[in-house]
Amino acid sequence: MARTAKRVPLGTPVVRPEPERERAFLVGLEVRTRGRSGAKGTVTAQASAARDAAAMPTAKAESAAKSGKPSIPEFDADESLAELRTLAESAGAEVVGEILQRRDRPDPATLIGAGKLEEIAGAAASADADVLLFDHDLSPSQQRNIEKVIQRRVIDRTQLILDIFAKHARTREGQLQVELAQLQYMLPRLAGHGIEMSQLGGGIGTRGPGETKLETDRRKIARRVRNVEQQIENVRRIRTQQRQRRESAPVATVALVGYTNAGKSTLFNALTHAKVLESPRMFATLDPTLRGVDLPSKRKVLLSDTVGFIRSLPHTLVSAFRATLEEVQRASLILHVSDASSRLSAEQDAQVEIVLKELEAEKKPRLRVMNKIDLLDDEVAQSLLADSMREESKTVYVSAKEGTGLDKLLERIDSVIEEDSVSRVHLRVPQKEGKMLAMLEAKARIYSRKYKDGAVELEVEAPASVVRRVREWVLA
Numbered sequence: 001m002a003r004t005a006k007r008v009p010l011g012t013p014v015v016r017p018e019p020e021r022e023r024a025f026l027v028g029l030e031v032r033t034r035g036r037s038g039a040k041g042t043v044t045a046q047a048s049a050a051r052d053a054a055a056m057p058t059a060k061a062e063s064a065a066k067s068g069k070p071s072i073p074e075f076d077a078d079e080s081l082a083e084l085r086t087l088a089e090s091a092g093a094e095v096v097g098e099i100l101q102r103r104d105r106p107d108p109a110t111l112i113g114a115g116k117l118e119e120i121a122g123a124a125a126s127a128d129a130d131v132l133l134f135d136h137d138l139s140p141s142q143q144r145n146i147e148k149v150i151q152r153r154v155i156d157r158t159q160l161i162l163d164i165f166a167k168h169a170r171t172r173e174g175q176l177q178v179e180l181a182q183l184q185y186m187l188p189r190l191a192g193h194g195i196e197m198s199q200l201g202g203g204i205g206t207r208g209p210g211e212t213k214l215e216t217d218r219r220k221i222a223r224r225v226r227n228v229e230q231q232i233e234n235v236r237r238i239r240t241q242q243r244q245r246r247e248s249a250p251v252a253t254v255a256l257v258g259y260t261n262a263g264k265s266t267l268f269n270a271l272t273h274a275k276v277l278e279s280p281r282m283f284a285t286l287d288p289t290l291r292g293v294d295l296p297s298k299r300k301v302l303l304s305d306t307v308g309f310i311r312s313l314p315h316t317l318v319s320a321f322r323a324t325l326e327e328v329q330r331a332s333l334i335l336h337v338s339d340a341s342s343r344l345s346a347e348q349d350a351q352v353e354i355v356l357k358e359l360e361a362e363k364k365p366r367l368r369v370m371n372k373i374d375l376l377d378d379e380v381a382q383s384l385l386a387d388s389m390r391e392e393s394k395t396v397y398v399s400a401k402e403g404t405g406l407d408k409l410l411e412r413i414d415s416v417i418e419e420d421s422v423s424r425v426h427l428r429v430p431q432k433e434g435k436m437l438a439m440l441e442a443k444a445r446i447y448s449r450k451y452k453d454g455a456v457e458l459e460v461e462a463p464a465s466v467v468r469r470v471r472e473w474v475l476a
Ligand SMILES: Nc1nc2c(ncn2[C@@H]2O[C@H](COP(=O)(O)OP(=O)(O)OP(=O)(O)O)[C@@H](O)[C@H]2O)c(=O)[nH]1
Pocket: 258, 259, 260, 261, 262, 263, 264, 265, 266, 267, 277, 278, 279, 280, 281, 282, 283, 284, 285, 286, 306, 307, 308, 309, 371, 372, 373, 374, 375, 398, 399, 400, 401, 402
């Protein structure tokens, strides 16, 4: 970009140069040892098993159903690295190289062996990388040891996700929650990190709503944690009051949940005619939004769009975002949105299940929404659509983008929601009750209408709240 100042007429919008994108080098690790099922994070101990299974997702699901135990499918290292690529891009970085190492067991000091680390240092240098992104959670000492060899900033997966959250938080509450998670992540990492941290010049892992992020004094950070928690508590109290006001009306809340990028916001917009952000970036939505939706029975429900989930969602984030996720915990119905076009949708679903458990919301009434069927083979899509027409089906196939299947989805929601339950009644309303008749037209499904002796006889299906308003005209 030319830096020479040019005279521009007043009122001309200033075009800012795109900030230079950070150059990121990705590092993945596949651990070949089998049977260490407790392995956390991206150490894909059962990677090869998962890969075999991924080739035949239906067979996998069937065998899981037969054994009665849902097996948790795992991402293999390549898939995991592909996801890391999207995360890196969502954080605004440019991926300039990547390396995947397969080994039998992670090295406790540096995660990967010394020889490989030297090789990575060379590759990162020749790609002129600014930062190394590890597809793992690193212990504080691993991170330091690796940085010593690589001579570049090293960011682990949790830190990367926290960074994307920091970038996307818009509301005060969202920002506070991200700051809290960042502080909690930082606390155990302070020892010996003082100099390096204060020298960081910005970029992934250094962004955050809080100005205190580079403070190395543990006590100051602990104090800030308490302060942020207090502020979150205040926001939460206001939200509880708002919710209590809302809950005095018989309106059920329906929460959209699902893996990041499944299309929750797109579906939310399609159902509510809202305009929340839809984006191919991960974690585009952080702050929850609520909007009313009219069901075919003319009942209203509140639909909530919220933050997406991801494999091994950092625990600090789940707890920091508990207030945001309260909407999910309190919902009458959960719509679990999956990307039907993704080869990984079974793996992603399993991860969503884990977070729902953590939120103690796994037993709530639920509908599965398989989204993006426009990306499927036409024939497959048609047969799936026909499938979801079956009355008892708990899965509905839709394309939020093209608006396919949404009517069916609304019908299904209508049949599951219990609040303000719908019943069919027979009414005789005097014709002069124009207002009541108009109210019925708007809020009830009318099946028949007969005019007789200055009154209207109606056969209607209406929510209990509406029936109460016309109870004096209900015929026995
Ligand atoms: N082809 C197709 N693309 C879709 C559909 N629904 C959503 N998308 C695309 O998928 C991407 C993610 O959509 P979002 O609605 O932002 O997804 P989200 O689940 O809200 O994601 P986060 O808020 O980031 O967790 C966007 O690029 C959408 O345009 C669909 O039915 N068909």
